[in-house]
Amino acid sequence: MNRTLWVGASGMIAQQLNLDTIAHDLANVNTVGFKRGRAEFSELFASYQQAPGAPSADGNSPIGLYVGHGARPAAVRRDFSQGSLQHSGQPFDFAIEGEGFFAMELAGGRLGYTRNSSFQTDGQGRIVDNQGRLLEGDFNVPDDAEVVEVSSDGTISVTVDGVSQVVGQLLLSRFVNPQGLESLGGGLYGQTDASGDAVTATPGQEGLGRIRHGFVEQSNVSVVEEMVNMITAQRAYEMNARAVSVADEMLETLNQVLQ
Amino acid sequence: MNDAVIALRGSLVASGRRLETVASDLANSTRTGHKATRTAFRLEGLEPKYESRLDLGQGPTHYTGQPLDLAIEGPGLIVIDTPGGQRAVRQGHLDVDIQGRLSLAGYPVRGEGGPILRGQGKLEFGLDGTVTADGARLGRLRLVDLPHDTPRDLDGHFIVPPEPAPADGVVRQGFLENTNLPAEEAAIELDWTQHHYRAAARAFELVADDVLGQAIERLGRRS
Numbered sequence: 001m002n003r004t005l006w007v008g009a010s011g012m013i014a015q016q017l018n019l020d021t022i023a024h025d026l027a028n029v030n031t032v033g034f035k036r037g038r039a040e041f042s043e044l045f046a047s048y049q050q051a052p053g054a055p056s057a058d059g060n061s062p063i064g065l066y067v068g069h070g071a072r073p074a075a076v077r078r079d080f081s082q083g084s085l086q087h088s089g090q091p092f093d094f095a096i097e098g099e100g101f102f103a104m105e106l107a108g109g110r111l112g113y114t115r116n117s118s119f120q121t122d123g124q125g126r127i128v129d130n131q132g133r134l135l136e137g138d139f140n141v142p143d144d145a146e147v148v149e150v151s152s153d154g155t156i157s158v159t160v161d162g163v164s165q166v167v168g169q170l171l172l173s174r175f176v177n178p179q180g181l182e183s184l185g186g187g188l189y190g191q192t193d194a195s196g197d198a199v200t201a202t203p204g205q206e207g208l209g210r211i212r213h214g215f216v217e218q219s220n221v222s223v224v225e226e227m228v229n230m231i232t233a234q235r236a237y238e239m240n241a242r243a244v245s246v247a248d249e250m251l252e253t254l255n256q257v258l259q
Numbered sequence: 260m261n262d263a264v265i266a267l268r269g270s271l272v273a274s275g276r277r278l279e280t281v282a283s284d285l286a287n288s289t290r291t292g293h294k295a296t297r298t299a300f301r302l303e304g305l306e307p308k309y310e311s312r313l314d315l316g317q318g319p320t321h322y323t324g325q326p327l328d329l330a331i332e333g334p335g336l337i338v339i340d341t342p343g344g345q346r347a348v349r350q351g352h353l354d355v356d357i358q359g360r361l362s363l364a365g366y367p368v369r370g371e372g373g374p375i376l377r378g379q380g381k382l383e384f385g386l387d388g389t390v391t392a393d394g395a396r397l398g399r400l401r402l403v404d405l406p407h408d409t410p411r412d413l414d415g416h417f418i419v420p421p422e423p424a425p426a427d428g429v430v431r432q433g434f435l436e437n438t439n440l441p442a443e444e445a446a447i448e449l450d451w452t453q454h455h456y457r458a459a460a461r462a463f464e465l466v467a468d469d470v471l472g473q474a475i476e477r478l479g480r481r482s
Binding site for chain 2: 003004007008010011015040042043045069070077081164172176181193194195196206218232238240242243245246249253254256257
């Protein structure tokens with residue numbers, strides 16, 4: 001009997017995480033390059049009160065007595081599907097169309113991988129994001145560049161005094177299992193043993209996506225879908241709370257009878 | 260003990276079990292591919308005995324559009340290789356593990372000819388479970404049909420018997436299966452269990468008060 005209280009609580013805890021994930025997604029609906037999460041659950045250790053085929057008073061019990069112990073959050077799966085591309089016209093906006101991440105240099109020499117596609121130059125010819133983190137690669141963008149052109153394979157060329165020159169090459173990285181990437185915050189992901197090593201190549205090669213110059217990638221959060229998920233999570237939470245209150249009332253009934 | 264007391268004790272215990280079962284199904288109500296447990300009472304001697312039976316019936320599916328999400332329509336479970344042996348599961352959110360194999364719940368998926376390597380390109384699943392990437396065949400999912408009383412391991416995965424029957428379910432890519440317990444049924448089950456418990460408790464009260472009470476009174480008068 002007491003177990004029902006815990007089983008109900010496990011369901012409420014699971015739904016709380018579900019709701020947290022949805023709220024986080026909705027909060028980031030306008031974050032460039034944001035990838036939504038999806039909470040997944042697994043069944044909590046279930047036990048047999050009586051195994052199928054166990055002997056009973058009249059022969060063998062044809063079916064067992066299987067009692068579950070509720071649910072637990074198993075994972076928050078990141079959905080790395082493409083977000084929609086929005087035209088910005090900015091010279092250092094490079095959206096990725098297809099698979100791949102940009103590698104950013106983090107403090108301590110570690111690389112952080114991102115889908116954020118909004119960059120600028122730092123005055124020393126390097127390309128940085130809005131937090132000042134360096135985009136991995138060899139760039140030399142002159143201050144007086146008039147026109148910046150980025151081809152779909154990532155070649156950056158600028159025009160200075162009417163002369164066009166190549167000043168760098170964008171590289172993209174992909175992983176065997178992007179689900180295994182570690183979330184570092186700020187839209188950055190770190191490589192782990194589960195993700196496998198980064199495969200780095202020019203855009204369009206090795207299954208990597210292509211570059212769309214002058215575009216930013218929107219988050220892939222669908223507000224309508226999140227609303228439906230939120231309703232489901234809320235109602236599921238209520239049903240679990242109801243199971244807990246039924247268990248409570250049954251205990252109350254029992255106490256009244258046995259006074 | 261009084262016969263009525265024995266019967267009512269069994270009734271109260273069975274009712275508690277029934278509540279545990281529906282609570283567990285509710286806790287798993289948003290878990291992909293969760294299968295509800297149906298309950299029944301059977302009279303054994305004087306006491307009702309509680310029995311549970313897994314309902315492997317189809318749950319409704321919903322569209323996600325994710326290439327690694329699968330729902331099975333009709334009978335069939337996906338086989339995975341765990342250290343403890345082959346297991347079968349119904350929840351179809353696949354992953355690619357570090358070795359590039361399709362995996363599920365952290366274990367590699369068992370194809371007809373062993374593990375299935377992800378390869379590169381657009382991943383597609385045919386209705387019969389054939390896996391292709393950019394049109395190149397990678398393998399085929401092995402679906403098995405298991406009876407509802409198949410034992411499960413501690414993770415709730417079905418333990419695959421030595422020679423399982425093949426299943427003819429249809430694989431739908433980009434869909435996930437919801438639980439097969441409708442909310443109405445769960446709500447009614449909760450309510451009904453509560454009423455049943457109250458009724459049994461009240462009957463117990465009457466038995467204790469009237470029958471046993473009178474007996475004690477009479478015995479007391481005699482002495």
